[in-house]
Amino acid sequence: MTASPSFLDRLRAECPALKLSQDPSDLTEYGRDWTRAVDPAPLAIAFPATTEEVSKIMKLASATGTAIVPSGGRTGLSGGAVAASGELVLSLARMNRMHSVDPLSQTVRVQAGAITEAVHQHCEPHGLTWPVDFASKGSSHVGGNLATNAGGVRVIRYGLTRNWVLGLQVVLAGGEILEINGELEKNQTGLDLRQLFIGSEGTLGIITEATLKLTRLPPPTDVLFFGVDGLDGVLGLFREARRQPFTIQAFEMLGANCLQKVIEHRSARPPLSTPASDYVLLEVERPASEAGQQELQTWLESLFERGLVQDGTLAQSPEEACALWSLREGISESIMSAGLVHKQDVSVPIRELQGFCSRFERELGEKYPGHTLYLFGHIGDGNLHINIAKPEGLERDAFYARCKQIDEDLFRLLQAHQGSVSGEHGVGLLKKYALSFSRSPAEIATMRAVKQALDPKGILNPGKIL
Amino acid sequence: MTASPSFLDRLRAECPALKLSQDPSDLTEYGRDWTRAVDPAPLAIAFPATTEEVSKIMKLASATGTAIVPSGGRTGLSGGAVAASGELVLSLARMNRMHSVDPLSQTVRVQAGAITEAVHQHCEPHGLTWPVDFASKGSSHVGGNLATNAGGVRVIRYGLTRNWVLGLQVVLAGGEILEINGELEKNQTGLDLRQLFIGSEGTLGIITEATLKLTRLPPPTDVLFFGVDGLDGVLGLFREARRQPFTIQAFEMLGANCLQKVIEHRSARPPLSTPASDYVLLEVERPASEAGQQELQTWLESLFERGLVQDGTLAQSPEEACALWSLREGISESIMSAGLVHKQDVSVPIRELQGFCSRFERELGEKYPGHTLYLFGHIGDGNLHINIAKPEGLERDAFYARCKQIDEDLFRLLQAHQGSVSGEHGVGLLKKYALSFSRSPAEIATMRAVKQALDPKGILNPGKIL
Numbered sequence: 067m068t069a070s071p072s073f074l075d076r077l078r079a080e081c082p083a084l085k086l087s088q089d090p091s092d093l094t095e096y097g098r099d100w101t102r103a104v105d106p107a108p109l110a111i112a113f114p115a116t117t118e119e120v121s122k123i124m125k126l127a128s129a130t131g132t133a134i135v136p137s138g139g140r141t142g143l144s145g146g147a148v149a150a151s152g153e154l155v156l157s158l159a160r161m162n163r164m165h166s167v168d169p170l171s172q173t174v175r176v177q178a179g180a181i182t183e184a185v186h187q188h189c190e191p192h193g194l195t196w197p198v199d200f201a202s203k204g205s206s207h208v209g210g211n212l213a214t215n216a217g218g219v220r221v222i223r224y225g226l227t228r229n230w231v232l233g234l235q236v237v238l239a240g241g242e243i244l245e246i247n248g249e250l251e252k253n254q255t256g257l258d259l260r261q262l263f264i265g266s267e268g269t270l271g272i273i274t275e276a277t278l279k280l281t282r283l284p285p286p287t288d289v290l291f292f293g294v295d296g297l298d299g300v301l302g303l304f305r306e307a308r309r310q311p312f313t314i315q316a317f318e319m320l321g322a323n324c325l326q327k328v329i330e331h332r333s334a335r336p337p338l339s340t341p342a343s344d345y346v347l348l349e350v351e352r353p354a355s356e357a358g359q360q361e362l363q364t365w366l367e368s369l370f371e372r373g374l375v376q377d378g379t380l381a382q383s384p385e386e387a388c389a390l391w392s393l394r395e396g397i398s399e400s401i402m403s404a405g406l407v408h409k410q411d412v413s414v415p416i417r418e419l420q421g422f423c424s425r426f427e428r429e430l431g432e433k434y435p436g437h438t439l440y441l442f443g444h445i446g447d448g449n450l451h452i453n454i455a456k457p458e459g460l461e462r463d464a465f466y467a468r469c470k471q472i473d474e475d476l477f478r479l480l481q482a483h484q485g486s487v488s489g490e491h492g493v494g495l496l497k498k499y500a501l502s503f504s505r506s507p508a509e510i511a512t513m514r515a516v517k518q519a520l521d522p523k524g525i526l527n528p529g530k531i532l
Numbered sequence: 533m534t535a536s537p538s539f540l541d542r543l544r545a546e547c548p549a550l551k552l553s554q555d556p557s558d559l560t561e562y563g564r565d566w567t568r569a570v571d572p573a574p575l576a577i578a579f580p581a582t583t584e585e586v587s588k589i590m591k592l593a594s595a596t597g598t599a600i601v602p603s604g605g606r607t608g609l610s611g612g613a614v615a616a617s618g619e620l621v622l623s624l625a626r627m628n629r630m631h632s633v634d635p636l637s638q639t640v641r642v643q644a645g646a647i648t649e650a651v652h653q654h655c656e657p658h659g660l661t662w663p664v665d666f667a668s669k670g671s672s673h674v675g676g677n678l679a680t681n682a683g684g685v686r687v688i689r690y691g692l693t694r695n696w697v698l699g700l701q702v703v704l705a706g707g708e709i710l711e712i713n714g715e716l717e718k719n720q721t722g723l724d725l726r727q728l729f730i731g732s733e734g735t736l737g738i739i740t741e742a743t744l745k746l747t748r749l750p751p752p753t754d755v756l757f758f759g760v761d762g763l764d765g766v767l768g769l770f771r772e773a774r775r776q777p778f779t780i781q782a783f784e785m786l787g788a789n790c791l792q793k794v795i796e797h798r799s800a801r802p803p804l805s806t807p808a809s810d811y812v813l814l815e816v817e818r819p820a821s822e823a824g825q826q827e828l829q830t831w832l833e834s835l836f837e838r839g840l841v842q843d844g845t846l847a848q849s850p851e852e853a854c855a856l857w858s859l860r861e862g863i864s865e866s867i868m869s870a871g872l873v874h875k876q877d878v879s880v881p882i883r884e885l886q887g888f889c890s891r892f893e894r895e896l897g898e899k900y901p902g903h904t905l906y907l908f909g910h911i912g913d914g915n916l917h918i919n920i921a922k923p924e925g926l927e928r929d930a931f932y933a934r935c936k937q938i939d940e941d942l943f944r945l946l947q948a949h950q951g952s953v954s955g956e957h958g959v960g961l962l963k964k965y966a967l968s969f970s971r972s973p974a975e976i977a978t979m980r981a982v983k984q985a986l987d988p989k990g991i992l993n994p995g996k997i998l
Contacts, residue, residue, distance in 0.1 A: 170771050171882040171914075193775070217718055226718070228727075229695060242974040249881040251913040252683055252692070253952040254731060255959055255970045256997045257979045261694075261727030265720060285777065305636050309659070311751065311820055354777055355821030415715040416637035447717040448637075486719035493721055504721045508708040512986065513723045519985035520978065531722045 068152035073132050074110055077154075081122050085113040085160070096157050097135075097149045099142035100202075104495060108135065108149035113160045117235060117243060117274045123156060124272065125241030133528045136268035138210025139181065141202035143411070144494030146214065146267045146530055153528075158209050161274060167192045172280040173232060173249050178209025178273050185278065194280040197224040201395065209273045215265030217490030222446035223315045224281070228264050233277035236263050239270075239521040249277045262516070267492055268527040270520045286352045287315050288362065289387035292369075293342025293377040297420045300344050300445060302374055304416075307348060310365055312358070316349040317446035324397045324442045331400035337390060340377035346445075347394050397442050398453070406456035408469040412480055413449045413489035422483040423450070429475060430454075434468060449489035452476070477503040493531045501531070534618035539598050540576055543620075547588050551579040551626070562623050563601075563615045565608035566668075570961060574601065574615035579626045583701060583709060583740045589622060590738065591707030599994045602734035604676025605647065607668035609877070610960030612680065612733045612996055619994075624675050627740060633658045638746045639698060639715050644675025644739050651744065660746040663690040667861065675739045681731035683956030685782045688912035690747070693730065699743035700726045705736075705987040715743045728982070733958055734993040736986045752818045753781050754828065755853035758835075759808025759843040763886045766810050766911060768840055770882075773814060776831055778824070782815040783912035790863045790908045797866035803856060806843035812911075813860045815853075863908050864919070872922035874935040878946055879915045879955035888949040889916070895941060896920075900934060915955035918942070943969040959997045967997070 077084065087093075088110045097106025114120045127134050135149040137157040149155045162179035169192050176185060182203040185196050198211055200218030210216075212234070216227045224230070232251065236244045236259075246260050247253050263271050294300055300319050307314055322343050329336055338345075353359050369375045381387035401407050414422045423441065430439055436457035443450040454472065456465040477487055477500050487500040501510065514532055517524075540552065553559075554576045563572025580586045593600050601615040603623040615621045628645035635658045642651060648669040651662050664677055666684030676682075678700070682693045690696070700712045702725075712726050713719050729737050760766055766785050773780055788809050795802055804811075819825050835841045847853035867873050880888045889907065896905055902923035909916040920938065922931040943953050943966050953966040967976065980998055983990075 168883055170767065172774070215720060215724070217720070221718065225695065228724075229691065238974070238978070242977075244974050244978065245972065246975065248950045250879055250950075250952050251882075252687065252879045252910075252915045252955040253970065254681060254683070254954045254956050255952055255963070255967060256732075256976075257736075257982060258681070258694075258727060258731050259975060259978055261724060261730075262982070264727075265724050266722075270723075282774075301636065308638070308748075353821070354819070354827075355823040357821040357823065361820075413716055413718045417634055444718075449718045484714045484716075486716050486721055488720045489718040490720050497721070501721060504719065506711065508704070508710050509712065509725060510722075511708075512704070512710065512725055515985040516723060516728070516982060519981040 068109065068133065073126070073130050073154070077112070077123065077126055080126060081119055083115070084119050085115070087111045087113070096137055096140070096155050099140045099145060099147040101143060101145045101148065101496060104145055104148050104150045106149055107152060108155045109152045111155045111157055113157050115160050117237065120156065120237045120272055120274055121241045121243055124237050124239060127154065127525050128240045128523060131523050131525060133525055135527055136213070136272050138178065138207035138213065139202070139205040141206045142210065142214065142492065142494060144488065144492040145496045146492050146494030146527070148495055156272060158207060158274070164188050167194060167280070169194070171249060173277050174280060175275065175277045176208055177275050178207060180208045182206045182208060182211060189280055190283065193283050195283050196230060196278050197281055198227045198230060208276060208278070212264050212273050212276060213266065213268050214492045217444070217447070217449065219316045219318065219444060221444060222317055223313065228261065230279045231260060231264060231276055232279050234260050234263060234273060235275035236271040236273055239523065239526050244271070267494060267530055269517060269531055270526065284315060284351060285354070287349050288352050289381040289390050290348045290350070290366070291337045291379050291390045291393070292346045292348065292375040293338050293340055294344050294346060294375050296343050297423050299374070300346055301416070301420060303346055303369070304446060306369070306374060312353060312362060313351040314348070314446065315351060316347065318347040318394050318443070319445035320345045320347070320394060320397060320442040321440060323438065324401070324440050325393060327400040327404065327440070328393050328396040331403050332392070332396050334389070334393060337379055337393060338377040342376045347390060394442070397440070401440055401453050401455060404455065406462060406465060408454045408472070410452040410473065410476060411449070411489045411491040412452060412476070412485055412487060413447065414480065414483050414485035416448045418483040418485065419445070419448060422479060422485060426476065426479055429479070430472065433475070434472060473500070480504070495530060498531065534575070534599060539592070539596050539620070543578070543589065543592055546592060547585055549581070550585050551581070553577045553579070562603055562606070562621050565606045565611060565613040567609060567611045567614065567962060570611055570614050570616045572615055573618060574621045575618045577621045577623055579623050581626050583703065586622065586703045586738055586740055587707045587709055590703050590705060593620065593991050594706045594989060597989050597991060599991055601993055602679070602738050604644065604673035604679065605668070605671040607672045608676065608680060608958065608960060610954065610958040611962045612958050612960030612993070614961055617995070622738060624673060624740070630654050633660060633746070635660070637715060639743050640746060641741065641743045642674055643741050644673060646674045648672045648674060648677060655746055656749065659749050661749050662696060662744050663747055664693045664696060674742060674744070678730050678739050678742060679732065679734050680958045683910070683913070683915065685784065685910060687910060688783055689779065689781045694727065696745045697726060697730060697742055698745050700729060700739060701741035702729050702737040702739055705989065705992050710737070733960060733996055735983060735997055736992065750781060750817060751820070753815050754818045755847040755856050756814045756816070756832070757803045757845050757856045757859070758812045758814065758841045759804050759806055760810050760812060760841050762809050763889050765840070766812055767882070767886060769812055769835070770912060772835070772840060778819060778828060779817040780814065780912065781817060782813065784813040784860050784909070785911035786811045786813070786860060786863060786908040787906060789904065790867070790906050791859060793866040793870065793906070794859050794862040797869050798858070798862055800855070800859060803845055803859060804843040808842045813856060860908070863906070867906055867919050867921060870921065872928060872931060874920045874938070876918040876939065876942060877915070877955045877957040878918060878942070878951055878953060879913065880946065880949050880951035882914045884949040884951065885911070885914060888945060888951060892942065892945055895945070896938065899941070900938060939966070946970070961996060964997065
């Protein structure tokens with residue numbers, strides 16, 4: 067399964083124009099993603115320039131049983147793009163062409179290596195956007211977004227990446243090129259193979275091109291920041307906000323200690339004068355009319371009157387809005403600046419959030435005192451980012467060992483609350499051992515059957531997910 | 533593969549409580565859908581009351597290699613639920629329970645046999661709806677909607693059925709019960725098996741329950757009716773409307789002869805005084821503020837000034853809105869009242885619409901003079917309903933034979949314009965022969981591989997799609 071030097075010789079002979087690298091810095095750089103748990107050790111990196119080259123690589127890989135790791139912007143957080151066993155890494159970085167935006171059908175065709183933010187900039191002059199948006203958009207590739215069905219802060223408004231793809235071009239394990247669905251909105255002709263490849267983390271095929279569905283640029287927004295009493299208060303506010311006529315663009319939760327860390331680390335001004343146990347960042351599309359804005363104002367006042375929030379502020383300028391967002395976006399970096407942090411990305415049904423969080427906090431405090439828990443995330447999707455800081459004085463290895471125990475407890479608790487061990491980061495290498503907490507044996511058997519059907523030799527991103 | 537009387541005996545022994553019918557009227561009724569091209573001839577109809585009964589049926593079917601046809605509300609238009617070869621029909625009609633609506637997470641769990649309209653009524657008191665909406669909602673089942681990824685007039689606003697499902701319970705060919713995704717919005721743990729079953733027309737598994745994602749009831753709407761100059765005018769208006777700040781709920785096109793037929797058949801009042809070649813029904817969410825309404829009014833006036841429409845009207849009351857909608861919804865019935873009609877449901881990329889329609893009209897007129905073509909549909913999704921009326925004097929069988937030729941020309945033209953031979957009605961039995969015009973050999977081989985992986989004995993809805 068490992069790629070061999072003779073494989074590279076044959077590849078060079080069959081694709082004389084293919085760019086191949088065995089430069090040690092390339093092997094390190096393209097052999098891993100943002101995770102650092104596994105050391106990269108690929109045989110070589112291929113940088114195809116065309117779908118035909120990708121097809122030739124896969125034909126030869128299939129004939130020789132060579133393992134291939136598809137690679138995008140390498141911003142993944144689950145080791146899904148890590149090549150640690152002498153595989154050939156197939157980087158889509160050179161395939162980054164974007165076709166013209168079609169303003170009538172609101173679509174754009176791009177190659178898999180196009181960078182997310184570049185797609186945004188490409189569409190913006192037409193008043194359009196591809197509403198897939200998250201912190202790593204400056205490096206992440208469209209192909210990687212599709213392969214992981216990327217989430218982010220706008221899912222509550224636009225849904226997952228899956229919803230914003232019309233057509234896919236995919237190279238199969240044996241080198242066949244599939245052109246799926248073109249640019250059709252409706253096409254009820256058998257299985258929707260698109261959906262199978264989206265989110266499959268490169269285990270079923272190599273996405274080489276996509277026709278993306280676009281939408282209007284969002285109107286101006288209002289950014290609000292509230293202090294509330296516990297997760298109960300967070301969810302009460304969520305229920306209230308969803309009943310209002312305005313459109314929610316984001317609903318993010320952060321615990322008091324998360325906010326505290328950001329304020330310390332960034333020397334930020336506290337946004338509210340009254341302290342609270344939990345905070346909410348709410349972004350809504352600004353009502354077009356003055357009457358609508360007045361309505362929003364009245365709603366805000368009523369939140370105070372009804373005791374639904376303890377304090378709150380509405381950004382008065384784009385700069386203030388930006389400052390409020392930086393309190394949410396700075397959490398990860400601020401916690402990590404203080405020392406070693408163990409991270410999990412999980413999700414639970416919204417109505418299970420409170421029970422899950424309070425049990426987890428209690429059990430963690432009882433079994434592992436001294437471990438600080440930071441909770442934040444895309445609460446409107448039930449998606450929580452759990453960060454646990456290493457207690458001072460605990461050795462690094464002892465902390466890692468303890469985190470393994472904590473994770474087991476966490477996964478069991480997630481299972482009891484019908485949650486998922488991976489909300490949006492995927493399974494890759496790092497969550498493989500936890501898959502059975504979220505997927506039943508019958509589901510895993512079905513996934514294996516589909517994998518076997520599409521990649522019988524197991525050469526596509528082997529060892530990932532299953 | 534055919535179900536045998538001894539199979540029924542074993543089924544009775546293993547599921548003593550299972551309701552089974554061999555009543556001739558049941559065999560006819562439950563052995564077919566709304567199509568009438570194939571005569572129903574099932575062995576028997578099973579009406580399970582629980583998922584466990586469905587599982588037992590499938591276990592025995594798998595052990596004996598017995599063909600099973602899953603059956604919902606039987607409103608399909610492709611023969612997907614037709615049982616014509618001695619199969620056992622598995623009707624989900626008795627499994628129609630609906631759980632309580634969860635207003636916080638905006639979800640509801642229902643059994644597959646719940647009727648679409650009943651789900652709407654169940655959710656409405658909570659200010660919520662399941663935005664899957666089409667003409668047959670009074671009979672269609674949720675399970676059937678999911679199995680066919682149903683479309684309809686609201687797709688332009690809400691997307692396809694696929695977007696409005698969180699969890700699925702599916703019984704596999706071998707009887708295993710899958711519980712997929714529960715009620716999670718985000719769950720990136722391997723393949724999204726939900727998406728595989730949605731739209732698979734009962735060929736991969738039996739959907740028995742689903743957790744549906746709900747949304748707020750739409751606000752009051754404005755219904756507008758325009759006369760425009762040709763498809764060019766229709767698309768020009770579409771482009772204009774999509775640029776406006778208001779939200780489009782529907783954008784339907786109807787040719788002048790469609791409108792004429794409805795007016796004659798229903799003795800309706802012509803909605804506009806100026807005749808046009810094509811008409812558009814546009815429904816938009818009414819701006820909440822007076823300023824917003826004024827803006828809409830100003831936009832309407834500008835359409836006339838800029839010559840984008842030839843005539844237009846805005847419904848002044850719910851009754852007027854209803855009357856305008858009935859002009860669109862009455863088309864099918866009105867055309868059919870005049871005689872035999874051949875129907876196709878196709879889709880093309882929006883930017884190909886004009887080229888496709890004009891070529892099809894021209895070729896039809898040249899090759900088959902005397903055949904009247906009626907064009908209407910969900911133009912905002914590129915989804916066209918094509919109706920061709922039998923010329924007077926032409927024999928029924930001669931007309932059918934000619935329609936086969938017309939279809940071949942149509943499918944070839946669709947292929948040239950990157951279209952689909954089935955926009956929303958599915959493949960079932962009736963479009964099988966046309967599948968290769970919309971899906972490549974590599975795609976069909978991939979579909980077959982997935983079918984083989986999930987249903988190795990080929991007992992689930994055999995002969996459908998592939």
